[in-house]
Amino acid sequence: IVLKIGSREKGLPPGPPTVPILGNAHIFPTEFPHYKFTEWARKYGGLFSLKIGNDTVVVLTDVAAVKELLDKRSSTTADRPPCYVGDLVSDGLNMALSSFTPAWKTQRRASAAILTPQATSQHLPIQRAEATQLLHNILHSPQSFYTDIQRYSLSVIYSVLHGKRVPRYETEEVTGFITVMHEWTALLEPGSVPPVDAIPILKLIPERWARWKRECKRIRHLQRARYFGLVEDTRERMRRNQHNGSFMEEVLERQAELGMDDEMTGWFGGIVLEGATDTTSSYIQSLVLALVAHPEAQKKAHEEIDRVVGEHRMPTLEDLEQMPYVRAIISETHRFRPVAPLGLPHATLAPEEYHGYMIPKGTTIFVNMWGIFHDPALYDNPEDFIPERYLLSENGTKPGVDGSGLKPSFVFGFGRRICPGMYLAQNSINLNAMNLLWAFNFRPDIDTNGNLIPVDTFAYTTAVATAPIPFKCRITPRTAGTAGIIEHAFLEAADAFSKFEVGLSPDDKEFVAKSRAHAR
Numbered sequence: 412i413v414l415k416i417g418s419r420e421k422g423l424p425p426g427p428p429t430v431p432i433l434g435n436a437h438i439f440p441t442e443f444p445h446y447k448f449t450e451w452a453r454k455y456g457g458l459f460s461l462k463i464g465n466d467t468v469v470v471l472t473d474v475a476a477v478k479e480l481l482d483k484r485s486s487t488t489a490d491r492p493p494c495y496v497g498d499l500v501s502d503g504l505n506m507a508l509s510s511f512t513p514a515w516k517t518q519r520r521a522s523a524a525i526l527t528p529q530a531t532s533q534h535l536p537i538q539r540a541e542a543t544q545l546l547h548n549i550l551h552s553p554q555s556f557y558t559d560i561q562r563y564s565l566s567v568i569y570s571v572l573h574g575k576r577v578p579r580y581e582t583e584e585v586t587g588f589i590t591v592m593h594e595w596t597a598l599l600e601p602g603s604v605p606p607v608d609a610i611p612i613l614k615l616i617p618e619r620w621a622r623w624k625r626e627c628k629r630i631r632h633l634q635r636a637r638y639f640g641l642v643e644d645t646r647e648r649m650r651r652n653q654h655n656g657s658f659m660e661e662v663l664e665r666q667a668e669l670g671m672d673d674e675m676t677g678w679f680g681g682i683v684l685e686g687a688t689d690t691t692s693s694y695i696q697s698l699v700l701a702l703v704a705h706p707e708a709q710k711k712a713h714e715e716i717d718r719v720v721g722e723h724r725m726p727t728l729e730d731l732e733q734m735p736y737v738r739a740i741i742s743e744t745h746r747f748r749p750v751a752p753l754g755l756p757h758a759t760l761a762p763e764e765y766h767g768y769m770i771p772k773g774t775t776i777f778v779n780m781w782g783i784f785h786d787p788a789l790y791d792n793p794e795d796f797i798p799e800r801y802l803l804s805e806n807g808t809k810p811g812v813d814g815s816g817l818k819p820s821f822v823f824g825f826g827r828r829i830c831p832g833m834y835l836a837q838n839s840i841n842l843n844a845m846n847l848l849w850a851f852n853f854r855p856d857i858d859t860n861g862n863l864i865p866v867d868t869f870a871y872t873t874a875v876a877t878a879p880i881p882f883k884c885r886i887t888p889r890t891a892g893t894a895g896i897i898e899h900a901f902l903e904a905a906d907a908f909s910k911f912e913v914g915l916s917p918d919d920k921e922f923v924a925k926s927r928a929h930a931r
């Protein structure tokens with residue numbers, strides 16, 4: 412019986428050879444798993460399986476299988492694999508990691524109220540204002556574009572959810588939040604914690620011998636303080652009758668009707684913040700990286716923007732309709748460097764059969780987006796950044812390939828678990844892509860001898876949501892009039908900002924006042 416542990420059961424999709432007890436655990440990649448999964452997919456096929464002890468993992472690198480299993484059969488594939496560290500930190504109330512529980516359903520229902528296409532249109536003014544500040548920040552300190560993008564991303568979701576913006580990267584709300592979130596996501600990386608989910612007895616290791624347990628406790632404490640504190644701030648503002656239309660106000664008003672107690676409300680607000688932050692900023696950072704590395708694509712986008720918008724005004728979302736090349740750059744960036752190369756793992760609630768393979772209940776399913784987006788059977792020269800592919804076919808696939816499964820929502824996941832922030836994210840991406848291309852030239856940095864220092868488009872962090880490792884580039888305004896238009900728009904944005912500039916620290920207040928005085 413012991414020798415059977417780890418062996419691949421009959422009927423499972425094929426996969427790398429297993430060894431007794433471990434199965435494939437000893438070869439499970441701990442860094443950049445999407446590269447190894449892609450190598451295995453080319454060898455074993457669009458559906459392959461791994462054994463981690465007794466547990467089964469199925470990796471899909473096949474669009475038709477993704478569509479069928481995760482979209483059409485979502486009622487049985489919308490679970491998540493167990494995540495003990497998630498339970499330790501947030502009592503199973505982390506919506507993104509949570510199993511298919513009543514608590515997850517409640518949070519999912521609540522998120523619909525802010526994140527449907529209609530609801531997200533109400534958030535456009537703050538997104539536009541923050542995107543204008545991003546231009547303003549880059550204009551004045553182009554070298555800190557990387558962190559300014561992170562600030563943009565966090566400030567939008569802070570305002571939407573908690574009614575409070577974060578005007579500077581240096582403020583504790585940004586740096587503290589990002590530090591703890593990264594410490595937390597590091598704990599989720601394969602290999603950072605003993606395999607407690609596969610070998611549950613390991614959960615019994617006493618805390619004094621388990622650094623990871625102490626780390627969970629520390630992170631829980633810090634996250635609770637921040638997330639629950641934000642809810643308290645909203646409650647306090649509501650008591651003072653200073654409503655500003657934030658989502659948490661709505662949740663607090665409808666807590667009983669939604670069935671959300673204070674615990675769930677606190678975690679919900681925090682987890683949506685986490686889901687929104689690194690993902691949106693990672694996409695925009697990848698876009699900048701791709702533009703620096705591909706001057707020819709940038710030039711074509713500049714020509715299109717000059718034709719549609721011109722140099723005397725900033726672009727608006729409506730302009731995007733007339734900008735197929737900019738839209739193609741946006742799609743190609745998703746394909747070239749997907750934010751979440753393996754999405755988030757799903758799990759099966761019941762056995763499923765697909766093309767003769769048996770997928771047992773409790774199987775973890777990964778969608779290998781990286782492998783699909785870099786599949787030469789689907790895309791010509793998949794390793795190259797070629798926006799034109801999205802002009803030739805709607806989903807960028809090569810002639811003769813049915814690319815319908817690769818619709819724009821593909822990068823946002825599947826079925827009942829599809830990213831609830833998709834529309835908010837798409838607005839952020841569209842606004843910033845147009846703004847940044849309209850305003851600036853993005854070029855490689857130069858060394859002291861005047862030689863170009865090429866960027867490395869493979870230098871990425873290894874995490875569930877990957878991001879380019881901070882890089883240098885030269886960002887300069889495109890025309891003599893750009894600066895004046897940005898300063899003016901930044902002053903006008905004060906209106907949209909004002910209702911979210913609540914509870915700012917004295918330093919933040921001073922920063923806001925100074926930057927506006929300077930723009931005048």
Ligand code: HEM
Pocket residue numbers: 506507508519526568682683684686687688690691694750751754755756757822823824825826827828829830831832833835836
């Ligand atoms: C470029 C930006 C973004 C990308 C690429 C992205 C991608 C994803 C993906 C792939 C998933 C997993 C879906 C699945 O399991 O099939 C996900 C889940 C999630 N996302 Fe996003 N996301 C982005 C932005 C956002 C934003 C702006 C928010 C919040 C406003 C958000 C909140 C969440 C949450 C809460 C989940 C968990 C959903 C669940 O498990 O039910 N995301 N996202």
